[in-house]
Amino acid sequence: MKKIFIFLLITVLFISCEKDCYNAPLPIIFEFVNSSNENLITNGTLTSYSIQDENNVSISLSKTSDNRILLENVGAYNGTKKYKFYSNIKDLDFSIQSSEFKGGCDGYQINKLTFTGIGIDVTDEKGYYKIVLQ
Numbered sequence: 001m002k003k004i005f006i007f008l009l010i011t012v013l014f015i016s017c018e019k020d021c022y023n024a025p026l027p028i029i030f031e032f033v034n035s036s037n038e039n040l041i042t043n044g045t046l047t048s049y050s051i052q053d054e055n056n057v058s059i060s061l062s063k064t065s066d067n068r069i070l071l072e073n074v075g076a077y078n079g080t081k082k083y084k085f086y087s088n089i090k091d092l093d094f095s096i097q098s099s100e101f102k103g104g105c106d107g108y109q110i111n112k113l114t115f116t117g118i119g120i121d122v123t124d125e126k127g128y129y130k131i132v133l134q
Contacts, residue, residue, distance in 0.1 A: 021107075023101045025075030025108050027071065028070075028096070031066075032046050032069070039067050042067045046089055046133070048087060049085065050086050051083055051086070052083065053081055053082070054082040054083070059072065059073070059083065074096055076108045079097070079098070080096065081096055082095045089133045090133050093115070094113060095116070096112070097112040119134075
């Protein structure tokens with residue numbers, strides 16, 4: 001009986017010490033500016049905005065302390081999803097292509113963000129996307 005107990009104890013310790021980890025996709029952050037590079041949230045021009053995915057499901061957004069928009073919980077899938085940004089200035093279409101994370105943990109990574117439409121000026125600023133709305 002003592003040997004069975006020790007065996008079970010060791011088995012439980014090995015199982016509980018196994019690493020469980022998950023890599024969430026990196027966040028996507030948008031900064032909306034005008035042609036003079038003024039932040040449109042800061043100057044009060046961009047007052048309402050929302051994002052919906054291709055199934056008309058609203059995406060959670062939060063405003064950062066520097067008046068940028070953080071998209072929450074996007075990119076946790078394999079494949080490409082289409083999104084629509086709605087605002088009081090202009091509506092934009094974009095898509096996010098994601099794939100499974102190839103590493104020691106489970107998770108997803110965003111591979112590509114693509115904006116579609118005419119007259120959209122977007123710059124990847126290494127950590128956020130600067131979008132000129134006019």
